[in-house]
Amino acid sequence: MSSQAKRHLITSAIPYINGIKHLGNLVGSQLPADLFARYQRARGAEVLFLCATDEHGTPAELAAAKTGKPVAEYCADMWEVQAKIAEGFGLSFDHFGRSSSPQNHALTQHFAQRLAEEGLIEEIVTEQVYSKADGRFLPDRYVEGTCPNCGFDSARGDQCDNCTKQLDPTDLIDARSTISGSTDLEVRETRHLFLKQSKMRDTLDNWINQKADWPVLTTSIAKKWLHDGDGLQDRGITRDLDWGVPVMRADGPWPGMEGKVFYVWFDAPIEYIACAGEWVEAGKGSDWERWWRTDKGADDVRYTQFMGKDNVPFHTLSFPATIMGSNEPWKLVDYIKSFNYLNYDGGQFSTSRGRGVFMDQALEILPADYWRWWLLSNCPESSDAEFTWDGFQGGVNKDLADVLGNFISRVTKFCNSKFEPTIPAGGAWGDREEALIQELESRLRAYEAHMEAMEVRKSAAELRAMWAAGNEYLQDVAPWSTFKTDPDQAAAQIRLALNLIRIYAVLSAPFIPTAAARVCADMNTLDMAWPTDIRTALTALPEGHGFNVPDVLFAKITDDQVAEWSERFAGTRD
């Protein structure tokens, strides 16, 4: 890749503060983003990898109320929880921020003012359901009642789940608040700010049309929203809530907007930028504008976003509309990598039903690398993917335990028993070694190209093939046989194999960082240099270099465990 960028800004879709995410959420954004960030760092690029919690909105308020905590405290606590779990999965964020940060408040208000100055904000009076008992306006989906169409008694204000008819809250018969159950509701007028996305439509359309190299999933969703029906619609960017960024201009109050906050979809993506400011405030960096302002050094940055398909409209349209509409030199995204959904054993993961494996539970039962490997090597790239316990057990046991783990085990133990726990001297390479080098060189180039292109599954397959090549080599040259007649030749063979272990650790680290670090520790080396030239890299550990014979690197998942876990995580199915 001659055009390889040297500076990478990478963001993962920011998870909502309300609760712990499941494996489908993880594999749809944070995990592949981490893979890419780790790979780029390993290749020597300068990387700023950012993520945060998305904290505003009604669901957070309600979740906090349920726990009896003030919403700010609830969010602070849940941020801790999510940050700790992210750390457990080895997600190497340079900073894990919060959309409720002062930086985001300031930037959100700044963008709103800029958009207003550019004529892209319109004030519109709308009608909203107000609950006197709750003392608040209710979002459509928090109003329930009987569907006027089919008679279903739990139809929501936005749609009836029974007959799928789209509704207006005022259509409902015997409407009630889902928060308190109160039927003391009334329709009140309220004034809100709308972002005039429709004025940006042609600009966005032209921009998307230039992105021929983006995943079809990304562009098809964007184009659908641009061209479907009447085209891109203006969107309300404010709400009648307490918890959020107050609707103000950067330089003062916004008359008529007192007591209102910006809607979560407006402030959440701005947190990508604000997070860089938090990164500086946390003392981890010194100049965030160098990453985000093309007039201040960010013109050579390549910015890549990772997200699930449900987030694509915001990232292809709404957020770019905010950025472009500001008419300021902010860095626009260069590439949007989007993912489909991961299903759980024939159905969807379900938070409400406790169906499927959630991030905290996953870490309780197995090391992060097991999940990282399987999720990434089976990630929902071209279509929805399926998690099954059989598939997970088979994949992990075969790839990690048998192919990689056992290779390390057989090589180190053989060396230890026939020689010493030291890289043995003697012998020389021949044709078989040359053939192996050729194969690895060729596979490594393919691996690099796939990683650069964020072809996650293909990258994993290529990496695995490199692991397998080591086993093929060993089987061919059979050092256990050559040792009997020509110990020097066996020494040369096992010396190569021991060096291969270090190379595998380096190449595999983006996928399985913890195991890779452990292997390097066992091999007694700090040399994590990318093996650009395989031939040279195969001599990195010199003759006489001592190592520790490692314990089992990946214990296998047993049938009993699978039986127990499939029962435990099945949830309450109907």
Add this chain to the structure above:
RNA sequence: GGCGCGGUAGCUCAGUUGGUUAGAGCGAUCGACUCAUAAUCGAUAGGUCGGGAGUUCAAGUCUCCCCCACGCCA
């Protein structure tokens, strides 16, 4: 209902701008080896590429219709 993504070996999936006998991993069967986490390596079997029509010298790969699954509908 509209739109979107798919429907390729038992399973999970690759298949570039249409071009010789449709590929991989797992699983299965057989064999080799015995250093290793009963691991590894090799070989074999297995597909009328959802169905139908069409364009073309040539279609999994383009066009139209239909069927099925999943998702979205602000």
